[in-house]
Each structure stands twice: as C-alpha cells, then as structure tokens.
Amino acid sequence: MLIDRLRSANKIGFLFSGGSSRCVFQVGVIETLQSLGITPAATLGVSAGAWNAAVVATGNAHRLRAYWRFFVRMPYVDLRNLLREHSPFIWPRLHARAFNRYIGDGAIRAAPIPLLIALTRLRDRTSVIVDARKSPDPFGLLLASNFLQPFYTHPPMIDGETYGDGGWTNALPYERLFEEGCDAVIVVASKGESEGGMYRNPSDIDHVITDDRVIVIRPRHRMPVGFVERRWPKLAPIADLGALRAREVLLDEHHPQCDLAARWPAPSAYVSAVRRRLRRYFSESAQPLT
16 A cells, blocks of 8 residues: 555655645645644645645644635625726735734744745746745745736735746646655645646646656546635535545545546646647658658
C-alpha cells in the first residue's frame, strides 16, 4: 500500500494545486492524512491551494473546515466596489477577513515548516516560488497566487514586481519539494482521473507524473461543483469525497461514494480532444508516401 511508502519516508512534501472552490476537496484529503499520522516537512500551494497550504503549514489544519465555511458564507459582490477597484467582486476583502481570523502574518512567519507559494511573474510570465515565511507581506503573496481576472482587477505588487495566479505557468511544481529535501511528495489536485492527465499549464493540460516518489490524490471523475461555488451544503460533500478518496489511494479501500461525477465534461476535455485530433492529423500528414 502507498501508506507504507509514506511511513518509510523521512520528509514528505504536500503540494496543493489550484481549482478555486473545488480545492475544498483538499480539506478532506488533509483530514485523512492527519488521521493516518502523515505530516508534512514542507507545503507548497498554487492558486486557491495556497490557502490550504498556509493553514497546514501553520499547524491549523484542524480548523480548515471552519475556515472554508467562514469564507464561503460571506457575500462576495458589492457594487460599490466598482468605484474602488473597478469590479463588483470583493475577493481580496473576503480573503483578508478569513486569513486574519484563521492564519495571520505572524503565524506564517513563525511556521515550523516551509510554506512555498507558486506565482507567475507578469513581466515575463515566469514561474516563481517563494517561501512565505521570508516575505514582508505573506498575505499579499498568497493573494497574488490567486490573482485571476475578472475576479481580481489589480495584480498585487511585491518587491516592485506584479504577480498573478501560479497556475498560469506551473500548477504542479512538485520538483521544488524535492529540492527542499523531501523524499516523497503528495500532490492533491482537482482534475478527475477520468478526465485524463493533470493540468500543469496551458501547453501541458494532460501532464503525467512518472516519478514514483510522487503520490497523487485526486477525484475519480470531474466533481459536480462549480468553479466559484459558494453554498456550503454543496461544498461539504466534496470535502467528504476528498477524505474517502485519500483512503482509497493510500489504503486500497473502495468507497462507492467516490463515483460521484459531474454530468458534463470540463471544457478542457474538449480542448484536449481537439489537440489530440490535430496532432494525429498533422502526424499522419507528415508521413512519407510509399
């Protein structure tokens, strides 16, 4: 079983990829890892996964459900914000309230393990990974990893540079955790197994991890929850799904509840199909005539 591999590892890294509201799946995975005694030596967060990474790194994983429930229950639209930030959405204020209540800059600076945050530097579209413990503005760093238009209008500036969503350039930077000295990495992603490989960036939407030191925990199928779902009764079952799915992957259990699936494929599935057909077409066109 994969749990044996983790228990024999010296240092384990947790990588939480993005997916906005679908990252609530990670909450259940974290709960199962905790119950099995699997603790990280470092965490790495991308986009919405950065908030989960921060909660875990600061030792507050037991408060993760409360964190999500508090966050999603706040109204996220305020038309007065059109004058302030040229957007009806007030995501930065919601994140600030949840962050200050459940994490805080001080807790991040005092975190006992590295809290790595993946960003995209907008100037040259380069992937950048920063340890939030060493940042003068940990909250700004996490917020920058979430910057995605139209939900945000003004990219955060850190040390004179503007940054955006880390998933634009590398949603799966698991190699960085090996550089931190980890000998095993758990990747928690939102894209279902039946949807194909995992999303890494726009040019690698069906990425396949071949390194056997990496253990991937993701749903079997596309989850039936919207990208910006705000209703906790809809999100709580996805957290439960994550808990059961982690047990399936690590303990070889089988839970019929993990067959939960959305009715329609994700848009990326159609993009993948078109790309495969184009590659096949051009490959066949390039074959010499005999």
